[in-house]
Amino acid sequence: MRTAFADLLGVEAPLVGFNRSPGVVTEVSRAGGLGVLAATVYTASQLDAQLHWIEERLDGRPYGVDLLIPSKMARGEAGDLVASLRAQIPEEHLRFVDDLLARYQIPELPTRADGADGWVAGLDPAGVDELLDVVFAHRAALVASALGSPPPSLVSRAKEAGVAVAALLGTPEHARRHLAAGVDVLVAQGTEAGGHTGTIATMVLTPEVVDLAGDVPVLAAGGIADGRQMAAALALGAAGVWCGSVWLSAEEEIAQASVKRKFLAATSSDTVRSRTLTGKPARQLRTAWHEEWDRSDSPGPLPLPLQPMLVSDAMRRIARAAESGHPGATELESFFIGQVVGGFTELRPAGEIARSMIDDCRARLAALGGLASDQPPA
Amino acid sequence: MRTAFADLLGVEAPLVGFNRSPGVVTEVSRAGGLGVLAATVYTASQLDAQLHWIEERLDGRPYGVDLLIPSKMARGEAGDLVASLRAQIPEEHLRFVDDLLARYQIPELPTRADGADGWVAGLDPAGVDELLDVVFAHRAALVASALGSPPPSLVSRAKEAGVAVAALLGTPEHARRHLAAGVDVLVAQGTEAGGHTGTIATMVLTPEVVDLAGDVPVLAAGGIADGRQMAAALALGAAGVWCGSVWLSAEEEIAQASVKRKFLAATSSDTVRSRTLTGKPARQLRTAWHEEWDRSDSPGPLPLPLQPMLVSDAMRRIARAAESGHPGATELESFFIGQVVGGFTELRPAGEIARSMIDDCRARLAALGGLASDQPPA
Structure with missing residues (x-):
């Protein structure tokens, strides 16, 4: 399944597996897709250890890293971000x-x-830079920005290092801002997705973003957990899929x-x-x-x-x-999850999930080709 | 594009055009799809005239009729439904x-x-029966129930007349109820659709319903206004698509x-x-x-x-x-419309919309077949 995204990243199948578990990331990359580590939950030294662990298991296969770089957030005083933010929490809450x-x-x-203090400190520009230093000291093939357009410093650093920059979006307007920021890959995330998400469904958002992206490959995200949904995303014009929720049904998660x-x-x-x-x-x-x-x-x-x-x-x-x-x-108890959770019936190895998505997608595409010529689908 | 739905209804392409305008219904059927008239907005005598007008223009091509048959609604006293309901409206409102x-x-x-009085009277079981008498006196090939499962009287009447019964749904649970009621076609409508709709997106709902429908064909609805989205629905396992919003960009609407x-x-x-x-x-x-x-x-x-x-x-x-x-x-001013409204750029003849959806879908399916074998898409 050679698409513009598969060619850009050098992967066999345009399937991104986005997860915080290094075990999931490696298994998706080993299955022929691209594992992307959700790095914001880690400190710089934890991230360094995770990326070492991942690279040891990939035999040179590509992987990526996702960072939360909020463009708009409440700001504290320089030097004491956490304390000044904490003082803003009302007594009533x-x-x-x-x-x-x-x-x-x-x-x-x-x-x-420490509550979310460590995490918040990591949202500070200095904290994000520290994480980026770790990422660029390794050989990640893609860096993704989960919230907002990537800052110019990240884009220029990535271009120098030959690393692709991706950014998630929930509206065509976000996509235009990301394109202006110089991203290499757009991730159009529909409302059915787990985690931060907008109101527009994948079925509508994907072709809208494809139509304005020009040559920049678009990944569809949200509602994609099997080979049929992966094939549907390609039908919508996506150059691949970005899957998060499905890995919550992986044994390695x-x-x-x-x-x-x-x-x-x-x-x-x-x-x-x-x-x-x-x-x-x-x-x-x-x-x-x-x-x-x-x-x-x-x-x-x-x-x-x-x-x-x-x-x-x-x-x-x-x-x-x-x-x-x-x-x-x-x-x-709750956790981030998309609407695909309704299809979870058992825990499976992440590699098996990835391989069955890729194989089923390929079979479905072949059957659709037959339908075009009025032959019965396989 | 021969699917189980296309074969069941004898149409060339599995594209349903659902609309209240007879001019849209005829143009979709003439383009090779199935026009379905939203009949609830009409009285029995108006509906009779509309169906005559449609049949005169179809040269025997199939078309369908959609009725709103609510299973749960506030009920008034027999004999004076409208007045007893009107008395329930609070002064504050x-x-x-x-x-x-x-x-x-x-x-x-x-x-x-008369406000909605005529429409409400038509929701009365007697009113619905009167509309059904008109439908069965004509040669509609499909009768659809827009809200709730079709009552046994409708299903048995349709089976006798050789008319297919369809029902719209927004959850897998609705689908199970419709199957138990004996429907011939399930219409899985995602949250992105215009009009009455649930919370589950088309990308998630369609394969869920396909998996429980057995041999009953499933149409995908919601978020489908071009050939890419139609191809995506087929990739999800749908036997066709049910489109409503796109016709609001038709000249005949x-x-x-x-x-x-x-x-x-x-x-x-x-x-x-x-x-x-x-x-x-x-x-x-x-x-x-x-x-x-x-x-x-x-x-x-x-x-x-x-x-x-x-x-x-x-x-x-x-x-x-x-x-x-x-x-x-x-x-x-407002009106029912789905998220696909963002793609409307001009008013076009309904037949042109239908033909371009069918042609683009076919081309997209052929390209996806090429992708399966790692040949570049056409």
């Missing part, structure tokens, strides 16, 4: 979260965590068993686009957590990055308790 | 709509209209010029799923009308059929004023 945890009887953590069980039980109607995890609309599993934030006495979510600073300790307490079967925590 | 029209200075209608102009100017971000027109969530153009209903002092929409009874006179007053360029009415 802190009380709401404390009360919620108390009513569900969620135990405290055994040791005090680092999510804990309790949330994977919830995913296996969920239907395609069980997700919600909510600002309660990150402060920006992100699709996730709908649970009691969202009912609580929808209550009439809820103060409503704060903007990025205040909301993750507000709730990250709570999410850790909930996850830890859910892992050991705590009933209240099990009700509340 | 009547005041809200009157105030809204006054603030936008929308002129009254020259003669008193009976919408007035003012709303067609708004559609041509709209982007794919300019729709909203709202209960303010019918009482059930339906995708439509987002306008000042929705801002008003979102205000903190809004009483919120009523259930079907109370909401259309509440607002239909208002919508007529707004439409009539918008047609002559009234500024307030132009701000408020």
